[in-house]
Amino acid sequence: MPILIREQMLERELTFREYQREAERTDQTSTDGVASIMVPLLGLAGETGSLLTEYKKWLREGDRYTPFTDQVSEELGDILWYLSNIAGKAGLDLQEVAEENLGKLHDRWPRQDNQGQQLFATTRYDDAFPEGERLPLRLHLEFREEEIEGISKLVIICNGQQFGDPLTDNSHVDDGYRYHDVFHLACAVILGWSPIVRKLLKVKRKSVTHIDEVEDGARASIIEEAISAFVFGAAPDYSYFEDAKSVEFGILRTIRVMTRSLEVSDKSLRDWEDVIIQSYRAWNLLIKNRGGVVIGDASTRSISFVGLDK
Secondary structure, three states: OOHHHHHHHHOOOOOHHHHHHHHHOOOOOOOOOOHHHHHHHHHHHHHHHHHHHHHHHHHHHHHHOOOHHHHHHHHHHHHHHHHHHHHHHOOOOHHHHHHHHHHHHHHHOOOEOOOOOEOOOOOOOOOOOOHHHOOOOEEEEEEEEEEEOOEEEEEEEEOOEEOOOOEOOOOOOOOOHHHOHHHHHHHHHHHOOOHHHHHHHOOOOOOOHHHHHHOOOHHHHHHHHHHHHHHHHHHHHHHHHOOOOOOOHHHHHHHHHHOOOOHHHHOOHHHHHHHHHHHHHHHHHHHHHOEEEEEEEOOOOEEEEEOOOO
């Protein structure tokens, strides 16, 4: 980079867009053919290997390897050049790539307060609706295994009333899916959203026709049930999220796609991660105890398992 340009840029913060524009001027690779993209791709791989080599030297020599910091800085700079080159040849703006990536990170790890606690929005989707059309702020679900007509079924009582029909796993094997309503409980408590819970508790927002039809109707309920089935299908690959502290990004991204037409699309990936982690923590305890009580508290956005009196 010419000295004058470098001095001008040192006087202010350099943007990725400016870096990409200046870096493009130093590209000596032909703009045509396979070599145009393969050279920077191979260069990126090579520089990544060089960076790993620097760390190998540091691990071997420790603080005796004094050039470590300078060498790492140089290798990172070369990696940045190749990333910029690849982005440009793919028709991408490196500034936009960086901004979109930060948006994804903030979606997965939202803002926190000074104590490291996640900051939540205080409004709920039904705040402006009559009390009889709001999800309860506290939900008490009792899960009991009962013998009904010679078949073991799960009976669920929510806030004193029966919550849907008695359930079996609807499966050739005992896989515990009959307890999946704890996932819908988590959706209602943590997200303030659950068309299925609204329907079963008879708190659909009927005072506004299009909200009742679109957000609380059959399609939204089917999407919620599909999300529950999708997560349950993936759960065995992650030990049913027992003691999990995070959820694989691909699962969360799929949920985002499935809900993009609904009001809940404004919830962060971290919110959905909380739904999965908390609901499956309770699900695992329900399976081990063959029932129990799960209490959901919307004020703390949490659900907790309580043993069931036999």
